Amino acid sequence: PDGKNPAHYSIVAQEGTTEFYQGVQTETYGYNGSFLGPVIRIQSGQTVQFTTTNEMSKETTFHWHGLEIPGEGDGGPHEQIEPGQSKKLTFPIRQQAATLWFHPHPEGQTAEQVYKGLAGLIYVEDENSQRLGLPQQYGVNDIPLIFQDRQFDDQQQLNYQQFKNNDGTIGDTLLINGTLNPKLHVRREPVRLRLVNGSNARNFTFMLSTNEEFQQIATDGGFLNSPVPLNKLTLTPGERAEIIIDFSKLSTSIDLSLINEEGVVLLPFTITNERTTPQKMQDVFNQFSTTSEEQQLPVSKRLELFGMGTMVTINGKQFDRTRIDFVQQQGVTEIWEIYNKPDMMGGMTHPFHLHGTQFKIVSINGQAPPLNEQGWKDTVSIEPDETVKLAVKFQDKGIYMFHCHLLEHEDNGMMGQVKVE
Ligand code: C2O
Ligand code: CU
Numbered sequence: 001p002d003g004k005n006p007a008h009y010s011i012v013a014q015e016g017t018t019e020f021y022q023g024v025q026t027e028t029y030g031y032n033g034s035f036l037g038p039v040i041r042i043q044s045g046q047t048v049q050f051t052t053t054n055e056m057s058k059e060t061t062f063h064w065h066g067l068e069i070p071g072e073g074d075g076g077p078h079e080q081i082e083p084g085q086s087k088k089l090t091f092p093i094r095q096q097a098a099t100l101w102f103h104p105h106p107e108g109q110t111a112e113q114v115y116k117g118l119a120g121l122i123y124v125e126d127e128n129s130q131r132l133g134l135p136q137q138y139g140v141n142d143i144p145l146i147f148q149d150r151q152f153d154d155q156q157q158l159n160y161q162q163f164k165n166n167d168g169t170i171g172d173t174l175l176i177n178g179t180l181n182p183k184l185h186v187r188r189e190p191v192r193l194r195l196v197n198g199s200n201a202r203n204f205t206f207m208l209s210t211n212e213e214f215q216q217i218a219t220d221g222g223f224l225n226s227p228v229p230l231n232k233l234t235l236t237p238g239e240r241a242e243i244i245i246d247f248s249k250l251s252t253s254i255d256l257s258l259i260n261e262e263g264v265v266l267l268p269f270t271i272t273n274e275r276t277t278p279q280k281m282q283d284v285f286n287q288f289s290t291t292s293e294e295q296q297l298p299v300s301k302r303l304e305l306f307g308m309g310t311m312v313t314i315n316g317k318q319f320d321r322t323r324i325d326f327v328q329q330q331g332v333t334e335i336w337e338i339y340n341k342p343d344m345m346g347g348m349t350h351p352f353h354l355h356g357t358q359f360k361i362v363s364i365n366g367q368a369p370p371l372n373e374q375g376w377k378d379t380v381s382i383e384p385d386e387t388v389k390l391a392v393k394f395q396d397k398g399i400y401m402f403h404c405h406l407l408e409h410e411d412n413g414m415m416g417q418v419k420v421e
């Protein structure tokens with residue numbers, strides 16, 4: 001497809017049922033299906049057209065988390081689609097290869113709709129991503145993993161209102177790609193996992209059960225400059241990371257699995273003895289830099305995150321769709337300084353997310369960010385009493401949200417709007 005013939009995708013929000021437990025139908029939502037949604041693969045440089053349709057009995061919006069898109073197509077609370085209605089969007093893809101996702105964003109209703117299953121993935125590919133020698137056989141050695149914790153009631157239903165918590169609804173049951181108790185079969189070769197924290201509120205920490213190293217190759221919005229070796233990685237809600245686990249090099253432990261910090265198994269691996277001859281991976285992935293110019297820029301926007309439960313605020317205010325909180329010029333880099341102000345109880349970690357662009361983390365408490373956060377980001381975890389500086393530039397115009405990605409905080413008004421002109 002080229003500019004004249006955009007690649008077309010049809011995305012339909014639906015209500016349905018899903019069999020998580022044998023013989024039991026759980027009421028769920030999904031895109032083009034009953035739970036979660038498709039992986040939409042788009043090529044940088046291409047023009048795409050999305051037809052979004054709401055077949056549900058309640059309003060929704062279609063938000064493209066991480067996509068650089070004009071404000072009108074971004075799918076924030078202003079762009080509500082009524083039941084039975086459709087909307088068409090056409091826009092060019094100019095950003096680099098990355099693993100993005102999409103989910104609803106209706107005012108005050110985001111948490112419940114995501115909880116019940118509305119979320120899908122967008123892969124942006126480009127020449128670079130084809131050239132790097134990365135594993136790219138979908139579902140074989142290039143695997144999307146959406147992590148979500150959920151609570152099922154006595155009837156095995158996702159009864160959001162029963163379990164709702166204003167500081168983040170968490171559950172005792174892990175779903176990966178909507179599956180209970182999944183396993184992953186891999187061959188003895190490097191395997192690329194695209195990790196997505198799609199939970200409402202839970203942080204996920206990933207480790208190998210043998211505590212061996214893996215490599216992080218990408219952040220929310222693109223590749224790191226080169227693979228960063230880690231033996232532990234934490235993602236807050238909304239964040240993504242791509243990692244490579246080289247199963248040809250790991251010890252052949254029979255119980256090799258992805259575990260969390262407490263040692264709980266998240267995903268067991270079964271390793272087949274089949275060997276492959278993987279492509280040689282390049283060592284240089286990207287040319288990401290925080291220039292000294294950006295480091296020298298004065299702070300021009302200050303945000304203070306504060307509160308808990310229904311009392312969450314940004315700069316002392318709660319979301320008001322008729323109020324523009326900030327104005328920024330298109331194409332101009334500004335430094336946003338975000339401070340998470342503790343309260344008497346100590347405060348909470350807030351995953352701060354900005355729509356419509358990818359930003360750079362300039363500093364965290366005055367220090368350079370860790371190597372694996374020196375890449376394009378759209379969501380950053382901010383701990384109590386922490387100050388994070390971001391270099392923010394918008395390629396497009398329009399109104400964009402910024403908010404806490406703990407979805408109940410977002411619904412409770414921990415959100416504001418920046419107008420790019
Ligand atoms: Cu992932 Cu405003 O959203
Ligand atoms: Cu978003």
Ligand code: CU
Pocket residue numbers: 312348349350351404405406409414
């Ligand atoms: Cu929050």
